[in-house]
Amino acid sequence: MLRDVLRLSIRRYADRLGVSPSMVMEWKNRGTSLVPVPETQQILDTALAQCEPHEREAFFAALEAAPGAAPGSAAGALPAGMARLEPAVEVVESQQRWREVRQYLNGNRETLSRAAAELYDPALRISGTPMLMAPAWKAAEPVPLDQVELVWTDDVPEVLVTGSEPEAVATHPLRAPGVRFDRYTLAIRYISAPTLFENRPSYRLTDVNWTPGAGRLTFGLASYFDKVDLCEAVGHEFAAAYMEHQEQGGGDRLAWGGLPLRRLVDDPFDPGLRAVTPAITTLLIRRRRDGSATFLLHWRDPAKVVTAGGLYDAVPAGEFQPGSVMSAQSPQDFDLWRNIVRELNEELLGAPEFDGSGGPLQYERWPLWRTLERARVEGRVRAFAFGVGVDPLTLAVAIPSALVIDDELFDQLFGDIAAENAEGVTVTHWNGQDVRGGIPFTHQNVTQFINNEPMAPPGAACLALAWEHRDLLLSRRTDPSRRPRSRP
Numbered sequence: 001m002l003r004d005v006l007r008l009s010i011r012r013y014a015d016r017l018g019v020s021p022s023m024v025m026e027w028k029n030r031g032t033s034l035v036p037v038p039e040t041q042q043i044l045d046t047a048l049a050q051c052e053p054h055e056r057e058a059f060f061a062a063l064e065a066a067p068g069a070a071p072g073s074a075a076g077a078l079p080a081g082m083a084r085l086e087p088a089v090e091v092v093e094s095q096q097r098w099r100e101v102r103q104y105l106n107g108n109r110e111t112l113s114r115a116a117a118e119l120y121d122p123a124l125r126i127s128g129t130p131m132l133m134a135p136a137w138k139a140a141e142p143v144p145l146d147q148v149e150l151v152w153t154d155d156v157p158e159v160l161v162t163g164s165e166p167e168a169v170a171t172h173p174l175r176a177p178g179v180r181f182d183r184y185t186l187a188i189r190y191i192s193a194p195t196l197f198e199n200r201p202s203y204r205l206t207d208v209n210w211t212p213g214a215g216r217l218t219f220g221l222a223s224y225f226d227k228v229d230l231c232e233a234v235g236h237e238f239a240a241a242y243m244e245h246q247e248q249g250g251g252d253r254l255a256w257g258g259l260p261l262r263r264l265v266d267d268p269f270d271p272g273l274r275a276v277t278p279a280i281t282t283l284l285i286r287r288r289r290d291g292s293a294t295f296l297l298h299w300r301d302p303a304k305v306v307t308a309g310g311l312y313d314a315v316p317a318g319e320f321q322p323g324s325v326m327s328a329q330s331p332q333d334f335d336l337w338r339n340i341v342r343e344l345n346e347e348l349l350g351a352p353e354f355d356g357s358g359g360p361l362q363y364e365r366w367p368l369w370r371t372l373e374r375a376r377v378e379g380r381v382r383a384f385a386f387g388v389g390v391d392p393l394t395l396a397v398a399i400p401s402a403l404v405i406d407d408e409l410f411d412q413l414f415g416d417i418a419a420e421n422a423e424g425v426t427v428t429h430w431n432g433q434d435v436r437g438g439i440p441f442t443h444q445n446v447t448q449f450i451n452n453e454p455m456a457p458p459g460a461a462c463l464a465l466a467w468e469h470r471d472l473l474l475s476r477r478t479d480p481s482r483r484p485r486s487r488p
Helices: 002-006 010-017 021-033 038-049 053-064 089-107 109-117 166-171 184-191 224-247 260-264 336-347 367-378 407-414 443-452 457-468 470-474
Strands: 138-144 148-152 174-176 201-211 214-223 279-287 293-295 297-300 312-314 317-319 381-387 397-406 424-426
Touching (some): 002 053, 089 224, 138 214, 166 260, 174 184, 184 224, 201 224, 224 260, 279 336, 279 407, 279 457, 312 457, 336 381, 336 397, 397 407, 397 457, 443 457, 457 470
Antiparallel strands (some): 279 317
């Protein structure tokens, strides 16, 4: 009955309670003949207590109107005090503390990222940013995206660290007295769900290989929540330890001893240890005829997104995922360039996100795709990959890249940039200036964002590497014979 009042599907209701969908289905099938065991009753009582007042009123009204219920008998048919039910104190305190740490994490990601980077070898850091990149994961110079070969494999290694280990218990709040959420994503959904929070297929990176002027990345399949369950829990653990360290008057450096979950990921560059599902973070650079350039940034709204909320980031940026659940293992979507174009459509033009529920996207019938693909062959659009990096705070992986578009083509395609989109806002005003055409790509501005603004580590890495290789990126050399190299 509570599920009906909340208008949730069986799966969404199960996620909210922290139980399996099959259990909810059993409750539905058995109806009033079911007598919950005490633990289940406590879970249901807590869920009801945490509903909004109008939802509880609707529940009691529906209960009283149920067949066989005597008028006014609803409260009497419930456990004593149900009409005024309050969740158990220990549950409230556990979830409140979790919420406080989560808010601190989202409000201080840039500071926390720099502090977390201190745990690792300084040689891994990219040009003054917190982003980490192992030598084997870094391209010697920007690689044209059409020279990055994607290889599909069904032989993915078994995940050794998932975020459900005993070491992760401290990041999982109570959902009932003595019972914790068993996954971080369940806690997010139940306690602090952002606007965008869906589990979708994601490409899982299993091998990285760079050679001069080319690259080879191997992928299998995983899910987005595989990433969140571990990476956001690792970030949460660090934020909680950092808060406590600051409250005790400590400095900015933390020791490994209080980070048991992070210690399980002893090599953040080992794709066989965990499910590495990278995002593609791309710095869009607008190249002008006079040789100057501007770049675009995006501010990620923490109320809308799970990761990198409250930070500036390069635009476009998004998870490397199929555009449809029907094309997960198809070359149709298994393509870095096509993923970038989909993100351009969403973040600059404000188009709805391809949520994966529809059929495969017909790229050849899509005007934006056709125009950009033609321009790429002509050299008016150039895309590059810098390597594969790790955010030190959450250990989330990203593929930093750059997309250079000629000025006239940019105006033609993106003249009316959407100020707001499903993940945040495009930066159109900064430092008292109108920057709808982009922020001037100068050393002063690049340094300002890397050192003095709250930047997501992948976006900061894109800026640093783009500035380092600006002569190559902004040159007008092109090789029209190059074509994408990907195969299933």
